[in-house]
Amino acid sequence: MQLAGVDFTSAPSRRKAITVALGSMRGEAVVALDAVVAHADFASFSGWLRSPGPWLAAFDFPFGLPRELVESLGWPREWLPLMRDYTGRSRAEIRTAFQAFCAARPVGNKFAHRACDTYSTASPSMKWVNPPVAFMLHAGIGLLLDAGVQIATLHPGDPGRVALEGYPGLLARELIGRRSYKSDTRAMQTNARREARTELLRRLEGGESRLGLRLALGPAQRAALLDDGSADLLDAVLCLMQAAWAAARPGWGLPEGVDPLEGWIVSALPAPLSRP
Numbered sequence: 001m002q003l004a005g006v007d008f009t010s011a012p013s014r015r016k017a018i019t020v021a022l023g024s025m026r027g028e029a030v031v032a033l034d035a036v037v038a039h040a041d042f043a044s045f046s047g048w049l050r051s052p053g054p055w056l057a058a059f060d061f062p063f064g065l066p067r068e069l070v071e072s073l074g075w076p077r078e079w080l081p082l083m084r085d086y087t088g089r090s091r092a093e094i095r096t097a098f099q100a101f102c103a104a105r106p107v108g109n110k111f112a113h114r115a116c117d118t119y120s121t122a123s124p125s126m127k128w129v130n131p132p133v134a135f136m137l138h139a140g141i142g143l144l145l146d147a148g149v150q151i152a153t154l155h156p157g158d159p160g161r162v163a164l165e166g167y168p169g170l171l172a173r174e175l176i177g178r179r180s181y182k183s184d185t186r187a188m189q190t191n192a193r194r195e196a197r198t199e200l201l202r203r204l205e206g207g208e209s210r211l212g213l214r215l216a217l218g219p220a221q222r223a224a225l226l227d228d229g230s231a232d233l234l235d236a237v238l239c240l241m242q243a244a245w246a247a248a249r250p251g252w253g254l255p256e257g258v259d260p261l262e263g264w265i266v267s268a269l270p271a272p273l274s275r276p
Contacts, residue, residue, distance in 0.1 A: 003031070003247060004057035005166060005239025007232045010132065010139035014040045016184070020048060020057075021236035023244065029207065031244040032216040036224070036233055042143060049147035053160025056252075058243040059144075060235060061136035062125035063154060063165040064263035066112035069126050073097055079154050079261055080145075087142040091135055095128050115259055120170045120268035152266075153258045164246055164254075164266040168238035171267070174210065175203040182231030189229025197226055197234060204241065211245040211267065242266045 007019040017038035026032050039045035064079065065086070076082040086094070102110040111124040128134045141151075150157035152164050172181065181196035183189050201222065207214035215237065217225070225234050246252035246266045258264045 001025075001247060002053075002055035003240055003243045004055060005168075005236045005241070005243055006057055006059040007168070007236040007239065008059055008061045008136055008140055010061075010135045012039060012041055012045065016230075017232070018045045019232040019236040020045075021233070021240040023237075023240045025244060025247070026216060028248070029212060030214050030216050031241055033218075033221055033237060033240070036221075036236065042139075046143055046147060049143060049149060049161070051161075053158060053162075055160070056162045056164065056243050056247050058164045058166030058239040058246070058266055059140065060166050060168055060239050061140045062114075062122075062133050062263070063137070063141060063151060063163075064114065064259075064261055065125055065137070066114045067259060067261050069098075069101060069112040070261060072101060072112075077261065079263075082261065083141050083145065087138060089138075091128075091138060094134060094138065098126050098128055098134065101126075114262040116262065116264045116268050120167050120265045121173060122167050122169065122265060122268075152252050152263075153254055154260065154263050162252070164243060164252055165263055166239035166242045167265045167268070168235040168242075170265065171209055171211070171238045171241060172200060175208065176200050181234070182229065184230050186229065193229065194226060197231060200234065201225060204237070209241070211241060213241055213244055215241065 003023045005021040009016050009018055012018045017040045020037045022035045023031050023033050076085050111126055113124050117124060123131060123133050125137055126134050144151055144163050148157050149161040149163045150159055152162060176196055176199050179196040181193050181200055204215040254264050
């Protein structure tokens, strides 16, 4: 099976592309990075989504909204109608609705959160700035639906092309804590951040995460990951590792009772992970 990790952007370009890390298993515990492909526009990325399976991919954008938010706004309470309604709205309309929701709430509890946020430390999927994950959901989920892929726990589709929600920050923080390892601003792509990427890669290659998997890289691949100050390549690889972990587990390792409106981030579990 082809494995993939996707570092997504809601505004792809040649400078900031959607980055797809393709990989495969070598035995039970080694993930080989086979290739990294950049998609500078949605048309190119959509073409990849339609590539024949079997493949399993983890995507770095949210697949759902907090139930509390949806119910407060009076939006559809079933996932597919909600996503069709959501993607049919403009970003300005979404921003206005979310700002009004936050304005009515007390300081310290402005945003609504999904259940999986507790275990992943991910930004709430309704956040529209720093990072604008709400707009990543807005841009990305329609592409998955139009491509006919299966969206784990949320939407049936081609069982040979399965999409999971990934989050590279979950794995990165396990390995190097809250050290910053990336920046899209060139002036902020410091030696300290490169050193953090170096440590993160060393630990991934050493199999030091609770996923129980080692990353296999060639010298040129390692150099490219280290030299990429934005860490788009590295974030795609982190998602690849999450996809590889999921591929070996029943139900992709997702917990029972996932809210069918919110979805879940793969490998975000309250208990320590173990091998199957």
